[in-house]
Amino acid sequence: MIPYLIGAAVVIGVKVAMDHFSQQERDAYKKWHSKRKEVQRTIEEHERNIEKHIRAAERSYNYHFLVDLHYSSVQIANEAYKLLKQVDVSIGAIQEILYKYYHAKRKWEKKQFYCKSKYKKAEFEQKIQEINEMIQPFSTEKNNLYHQKKEFNQKLFDLNKQTANLKYAIRDRCGYKGQKWYKRLEERKKAR
Amino acid sequence: MSNSEYTYSKNIDPIQAVVISENKNTNDWGAILKAVNPLGTIAEMYTKTLMYKVEIKRLDAEMERVKLQSAVTMKAIDATLALHMEELIQRRISMLSVFQTFQTQLEHLHIERKMMLETLAHFTSKIIENGVSIEEKKIYKELTFLVMSQLPQLNDKANLALSELVKTIPVVNIKQIR
Numbered sequence: 248m249i250p251y252l253i254g255a256a257v258v259i260g261v262k263v264a265m266d267h268f269s270q271q272e273r274d275a276y277k278k279w280h281s282k283r284k285e286v287q288r289t290i291e292e293h294e295r296n297i298e299k300h301i302r303a304a305e306r307s308y309n310y311h312f313l314v315d316l317h318y319s320s321v322q323i324a325n326e327a328y329k330l331l332k333q334v335d336v337s338i339g340a341i342q343e344i345l346y347k348y349y350h351a352k353r354k355w356e357k358k359q360f361y362c363k364s365k366y367k368k369a370e371f372e373q374k375i376q377e378i379n380e381m382i383q384p385f386s387t388e389k390n391n392l393y394h395q396k397k398e399f400n401q402k403l404f405d406l407n408k409q410t411a412n413l414k415y416a417i418r419d420r421c422g423y424k425g426q427k428w429y430k431r432l433e434e435r436k437k438a439r
Numbered sequence: 440m441s442n443s444e445y446t447y448s449k450n451i452d453p454i455q456a457v458v459i460s461e462n463k464n465t466n467d468w469g470a471i472l473k474a475v476n477p478l479g480t481i482a483e484m485y486t487k488t489l490m491y492k493v494e495i496k497r498l499d500a501e502m503e504r505v506k507l508q509s510a511v512t513m514k515a516i517d518a519t520l521a522l523h524m525e526e527l528i529q530r531r532i533s534m535l536s537v538f539q540t541f542q543t544q545l546e547h548l549h550i551e552r553k554m555m556l557e558t559l560a561h562f563t564s565k566i567i568e569n570g571v572s573i574e575e576k577k578i579y580k581e582l583t584f585l586v587m588s589q590l591p592q593l594n595d596k597a598n599l600a601l602s603e604l605v606k607t608i609p610v611v612n613i614k615q616i617r
Binding site for chain 1: 477478480481484485487488491492494495498499501502505506508509512513516517519520523524527530531534538541542545549552553556557559560563564566567580583584587590591594597598601604605607608609611613616
């Protein structure tokens with residue numbers, strides 16, 4: 248009887264021990280599994296945060312970069328506009344000079360028309376020719392200035408177009424800061 | 440800053456996978472052997488429990504590594520941004536001096552041209568005036584041609600200066616900016 252009892256006790260003991268260790272193993276497995284998931288979640292979360300940080304840094308840089316470009320573009324367009332106005336002033340001055348020559352030329356032409364003497368007519372003709380000689384370089388210069396004005400106009404148009412593109416890029420690609428900047432710019436324009 | 444300028448990865452190194460066999464699919468002989476030798480099974484379960492615990496410790500260390508790597512990456516992003524911002528400041532300063540030089544140059548060109556045109560207007564008056572001698576008129580004409588020959592150079596200088604100034608703006612493909 249006793250050996251049977253011992254045998255039964257051993258079997259029960261082994262069973263209890265096996266259950267105990269099996270439970271421990273299952274608990275450890277669960278903990279390990281949840282820890283693994285936690286680490287994975289943490290990695291994903293940090294990756295998302297890094298991506299957000301990169302985007303924020305890019306936006307911040309793009310904002311400052313584009314605002315600087317916009318400012319430079321406006322400054323250069325202002326200079327181009329000034330040049331355009333200076334060319335206008337030059338054209339005006341040359342036109343005044345030309346007006347003086349044309350006026351003098353008409354005076355000699357009139358005198359030549361009403362003059363009877365052949366000698367005097369020839370003298371007037373020479374004066375008219377001399378004035379024509381003077382008119383020619385001024386006319387050329389005036390044409391050059393018109394050509395330059397056209398070039399400056401084109402440059403000004405391109406610069407204004409570029410400035411506008413930069414303005415919209417700041418509004419559309421630099422987040423809230425860019426939108427705020429655009430709004431301020433438009434308000435300043437309206438206030439002018 | 441184009442996206443390519445951020446060369447570091449947003450990805451954190453993945454955790455190392457450790458395979459712990461769960462021995463769910465032991466064959467019949469294995470099951471019989473286990474039944475015959477329960478201590479072996481207990482030893483195996485104990486070993487596995489220890490392995491899980493060791494693995495949990497390793498994952499804790501991995502977690503610390505992930506946090507550290509993340510912090511380092513964040514700092515690298517901030518440092519890169521600070522560097523690029525400094526470059527912008529330097530560019531702004533250099534642009535300011537370029538503008539000042541350009542404005543001074545233009546101002547001089549404008550004054551020079553204005554003076555030349557005033558001189559030419561004066562010469563013109565003298566050339567068409569009645570009381571001026573032929574010799575004097577001849578001199579004024581020669582001077583007019585001389586001054587006139589200088590005018591295109593001023594135009595070219597102004598053109599060149601503006602072109603140079605336009606070149607200071609970097610060409611940006613706005614569509615590439617995210």
